[in-house]
Amino acid sequence: MIRKFLNLFRNGVYFDQYLFISITLLSLMGLVFLFSASQGNIETTIKQSFFVLFGLILMFAVSQPDPDFYKNNSLLFFLISVLLVVITLLTGKEINGAKRWLDLGFFTLQTSEIIKITLPVFLASYLFDKSLPISFKNTIVSLILIFFIVNLVRIQPDLGTSLVILIAGLYILFLAGLSWRFIGVSAGLFTLSLPYIWNNFLEPFQKQRILTLFDPNSDPYGSGWNITQSKIAIGSGGFTGKGYQQGSQAHLDFLPETETDFIFSVIAEEFGFFGVCVLLGIFFFILLRCLYLALNARDRFCRLTIGGLSLLFLSTVFINLSMVVGIIPVVGMPLPFISKGGSSLLSFYIAFGIIISMATHKKLMRR
């Protein structure tokens, strides 16, 4: 048993020091930020540090198996995660009118966070050997799959995550070689169907959030409150910030959801534009490293997976940031590695574990 475990490391450990160091750094910074954002709540911070530690170990562990292991088992993982989502919908724990969590006793699992990872991996394994450009049949199959999952998550309801799943799926499809003609036609159709989507698929509060975006001052104490206060927090941080734990917006409760969605506002308020640049610098470093790894991956499956997952990460960061600075409507979206969270935090350690696995397991290429 022990020998079998050690055999895993016979070829050494699979490890990307750039990603590992930058993610660890980001996680540690996240803990520092969270301590302030939670009003100095030591309990929250300790709990989060356990998640971070566990997440880093998980990332390391996930990066050890050969990409083939993920390729061969992707269907299994995918089915398990779909099952979990369905179970959540049926028996999940309801918080604030949303059924997103599965109570495992020691941990409440947000199942959509798992399917966020397994769907792109599965799609990559489905599409990696299809010839270019992707045939219409394969495109439709993939799209049906994507929309099925997106809808499962949307009805929880979890607009933010379903959006991320949608774009993650579409990235894979796009990177795998979706025909430009198909893209053009569907983009046209999508534009035409926007009014229909507005009227039939969006909850009133979601519509309100979108409307608020265009004129946050129309209702500064109602649905515009979050955006208004977030902008004040960020803006009042100035270039150098108000100092650690000195943010009045965050510490006097003007800013909502400081530990999760709006933690960036806290950082911007307390560390200013300078702090924002440092933080974004680390994010960009991670993203550029991912780009490099994707371009140098050993095969198409690895490429697609790295590309898809890194874009998933990129999109999450983008949605969170543009939400808090008021470019897009408020959707529940954490800032990866920084926001407080269980499932959402761990999902990105898993995603990067998979990315590292894909990037570090080399195969001799025939020339």
Place this chain on the structure above:
Amino acid sequence: MIDLQERFSERKNFFNRLVLVYILFGILFGFVIYNTYSLQVSSFSDYEIAALKNKSREILVQPKRGIIYDRNGKILVNNEPSYNLIFKPSQVTNLDELINEINIFIPLNEKDISLINKNFKKAASLNRELTLKQNLSQEEISKFEVRRHKYENVFIAERFSRKNVYPDLFSHSIGYVGILEGDALEQKLSNQSIKPKETIFNYSSGFIEGKTGIESIYDDNLRGKFGKRIYEVDASGKLLNLLNEIPPVNGDDIKTSLDIESQKAAYEAIQSRRGAIVAVDLSSGAIVTYLSSPSFSTNQMANGLSNEEFQALITNENKPFFDRAVQGRYSPASTIKPAIGLFGLENKIIDWDYTIDDPGFFVLPEDNRIYRGWKKGGHGNINLNDAIIESSNTFFFSLAYQSDIDNLRDHLFKFGFGRNICADCFLPDTGLLPSPEWKMNTHNFGWFKGDTVNMGVGQGYLSATPIQLAYYAAMLANKGKVNKFSFVQDFYGSEKDIFNLENVDEVDWNKLHSSMIGVIDNPKGTAGRLRALKDYKIAAKSGTVELVSTDTKEDYKIIRETEGNRDHAIIIAFGPMPNPKYAVSVVIENGESGGSVAGPVAIAVMNALIEND
């Protein structure tokens, strides 16, 4: 399986697409960073202010109004502290329940409860406080203290109410304060460049202002300046700590020229009859006594009156709110005679030796209309001195008949008729000094000689307020110069009004004074009954205002059955002679006899003033 060629093109395709997405996101991120930059760097100061505004709340602190003193430094109006049971309507959801619970151990009165119910919503929306009960007793305070844990939103605090020490004596002169709200509130506060907002009140009634009298005229001086406290607050509006404080500046105290003793004497002498009394210090024009009767309690007005009480006051047929002293118009009647006499001297129509024969009436040559005197048979051969002492109408009819109305009008104007002669009176009326133009415009009739004749005895269109009569008396007493009247001399003390008479010299003035002394002291004087009431000399002229004109005493007996038809009693006086210090005017509506009804009131006031000097 895809071949090598295809794999190569696939890799290139992937490369292109991934880089394309990255570039796309690069642009999007550029936009995010640009936005962050513009928030944090370009618009920093705006957001810094917004954050500061968020976390700080400015609360006004109400200043205390200045204290009002009498001329001897005795307090007339003060701020009286009391311990009140107070709550914040914005924090109370079930008002009835709260009232019922508190009522069990601190009995609240109906009036307060109805006031609370009336103001609850408004106070809640403005985050103001409401008073459950004022003037808690020691027992009530301790009863509440043991239960205070049950009532988070109710507290006991010291609040002031505006209290007039003599509420019924100075109803009209000092006036009262009332609640300030709405546009008027915004207006008043904007003078201090502040807006109505949450306020720590010193007064139970909240924002107050002087509504009438000195409280209104000197509101700006008395009010003081609001202070500010700036608190750090959290999003729920909870006050965390005091960041900055600008203490309020209490209002200026005001020293008036009012005199308590003479005011008391006036109040007692008039006995709630309808009328007015004004007395002034001749050296300064300072109003020392000022009473309009009947009066009302200013404290009730300032600190809450039930609807019934208020209705009773405004429907009272004696009109207690009506300030007769500056707004009541009365014909000067015979009190005008000294002024007419002076006009005769000034215009050389008569001199002191000039006499006429008084048969008891005057016949207007133009139309043979008869103007009667008060004494049947008349006063016989009579000169100016006797005409004043005995109040001969015929003498003055005849003198007025020889007068030019425009000149006469100018003459009376200088004595204060037809104009405001008070610097700080509340809503003074100018009375009516008629002119031919005025008559044409309002009555569409030309001026008759008869109108001038009537004016000669102070009847007809001519009317004056009691304060104007006092001014006229002061002008006579001071021989043509008087300071503009005022309650507060710190502001208006020096403005002098000088009436230069070219043909009237010191001797004439002294003769006039002695004629007026004769009104009381001469055996033939019309106010002889006053002789016994004083032990110094007083110059006076009484008058009796005919409201219904009658030809015989029998006719008058019939019309006097209705109180409102009875003549007004009126007197002007100054003394002690020969160096007068005070002038006084008294009007008693339907009092019938100037000499014997208004006279004693004037003497009582004069006595009080002179005794207390």
